[in-house]
Amino acid sequence: MSINEKQQKLLRGLPGIDRILDISKKESFFVNIPKTVMVNAARLAVDEQRISILNNRDIYENRDTTDSFILRRVKKHVEQIMAPNLIPVINGTGIVVHTNLGRSLLPENAVQNIISVSRKYSNLEFDLEKGKRGSRYTIVEDILCGISGAEAAMVVNNNAGAVFICLDTMAREKEVIVSRGELVEIGGSFRIPDVMAKSGAVLKEVGTTNRTHLQDYEKGIDANTALLLKVHTSNYAVLGFTATVLLKELADLGVKNDIPVMEDLGSGSFIDFSRYGFPKEPTVQESVAAGADLVTFSGDKLLGGPQAGIILGKKAFIDRIKKNPMARALRIDKLTLAALESVLSLYNDFDNAVETIPTLRMLTVEFPVIEKRAVKLAGMLENIDNPGLKIRLMDRSSRAGGGSLPLLQLPSKCVGVNLENCSPNSLETFMRKNDPPIIGRIEDDTFIIDLRTVDDDELTLIKTAFATL
Numbered sequence: 001m002s003i004n005e006k007q008q009k010l011l012r013g014l015p016g017i018d019r020i021l022d023i024s025k026k027e028s029f030f031v032n033i034p035k036t037v038m039v040n041a042a043r044l045a046v047d048e049q050r051i052s053i054l055n056n057r058d059i060y061e062n063r064d065t066t067d068s069f070i071l072r073r074v075k076k077h078v079e080q081i082m083a084p085n086l087i088p089v090i091n092g093t094g095i096v097v098h099t100n101l102g103r104s105l106l107p108e109n110a111v112q113n114i115i116s117v118s119r120k121y122s123n124l125e126f127d128l129e130k131g132k133r134g135s136r137y138t139i140v141e142d143i144l145c146g147i148s149g150a151e152a153a154m155v156v157n158n159n160a161g162a163v164f165i166c167l168d169t170m171a172r173e174k175e176v177i178v179s180r181g182e183l184v185e186i187g188g189s190f191r192i193p194d195v196m197a198k199s200g201a202v203l204k205e206v207g208t209t210n211r212t213h214l215q216d217y218e219k220g221i222d223a224n225t226a227l228l229l230k231v232h233t234s235n236y237a238v239l240g241f242t243a244t245v246l247l248k249e250l251a252d253l254g255v256k257n258d259i260p261v262m263e264d265l266g267s268g269s270f271i272d273f274s275r276y277g278f279p280k281e282p283t284v285q286e287s288v289a290a291g292a293d294l295v296t297f298s299g300d301k302l303l304g305g306p307q308a309g310i311i312l313g314k315k316a317f318i319d320r321i322k323k324n325p326m327a328r329a330l331r332i333d334k335l336t337l338a339a340l341e342s343v344l345s346l347y348n349d350f351d352n353a354v355e356t357i358p359t360l361r362m363l364t365v366e367f368p369v370i371e372k373r374a375v376k377l378a379g380m381l382e383n384i385d386n387p388g389l390k391i392r393l394m395d396r397s398s399r400a401g402g403g404s405l406p407l408l409q410l411p412s413k414c415v416g417v418n419l420e421n422c423s424p425n426s427l428e429t430f431m432r433k434n435d436p437p438i439i440g441r442i443e444d445d446t447f448i449i450d451l452r453t454v455d456d457d458e459l460t461l462i463k464t465a466f467a468t469l
């Protein structure tokens, strides 16, 4: 590419970084911006300008105008650099435990507790009774045992970590028997066989994909067996000619052979959702009562709390897990503990928990409530003065998400939006790039927002986004 004379002149006229820093001092916007940010933004702005010149785009030749022009670009880059990358979004997908959108929203008491604990020193690992070093695990152990009926409890960073540390503690270089029907892959590359390999435990598959019987486990047991593992088939269901072994039967087999039994519940819940007409899922309490020696589950799936891995079980095993050096690597953070304790405290009253924990509230909210919200949003959007905008109410189903209740279709009400001369894909992109981003889905060539996962106070933000189209 040959550069003409005009371009050469313009390139020579580009201000240096020092000059930009100098002229920026006159504008109040730049006064409190850190120097490193200014230098980065100025470089980006000059580079952008250089590319414009080389591509022969129209730019101002007059030096003063170039200054204000380039300062505008610098300002844009400063704003981009300073803006946080992790931001709230509006979840219009109807998927309640949406892993890509942060899974569970915390109830207000947990948010407040995070704020108060993070501002000050805390008794995280300090026993205030004895005035000595304490353990962070004791913060939630009593309440977990109280709700679940377990002898002991500990918590780690997430459930993948919980499964890993249990296997590593119980079965390093020994065999773990699992049904072929339960060799789960959860999204984001968590696979039971891989986790097992990393923990040093040896996987012994028994049964078949659709049917596993108690004899299969029985025949699999030998001198090298360290654990019988049951894994909740979180995100899929095997239907038709199937057979699985109940946890209770497995626990009895474990007792008979003196082999511990563990259940990975995945999205464990204290609430029996069959009360709300959902398919029956084992609750955490039921798994403990059925005799599991260890039970693991996530803090941020159906429990509705922060990301955490909860381990419940017999004290002797939990004590060994607490002493595993990997516990340090998988250690739960103090802010998570603050949130988890607050969320667990809500479970002292199950009915109240369903009302106050957002994940539970959104899963169990009654259809008329969603419908009312959908009608309200549709009305707000219809009031926008844009004849190209076509709004309609649609009956669709939402899902629980987070690899829980995979077959459950929750009847929901959606608002569908089409815009003349604009594809649903472009509409989806526009909404995704809105501030705040609005995440919906496309069905029937229509951009749709499922009101199950949208809060009443977000309706105005959605209206504003569509009003700027």
Ligand SMILES: *Cc1c(COP(=O)(O)O)cnc(C)c1O
Pocket (backbone or CB within 6 Å): 158, 159, 160, 161, 163, 184, 186, 190, 231, 232, 233, 234, 235, 264, 265, 266, 267, 297, 298, 299, 308, 309, 402, 403
């Ligand atoms: C989700 C899930 C996990 C992983 O839990 P995280 O909290 O996401 O680490 C492990 N096992 C099962 C069965 C699950 O459903």
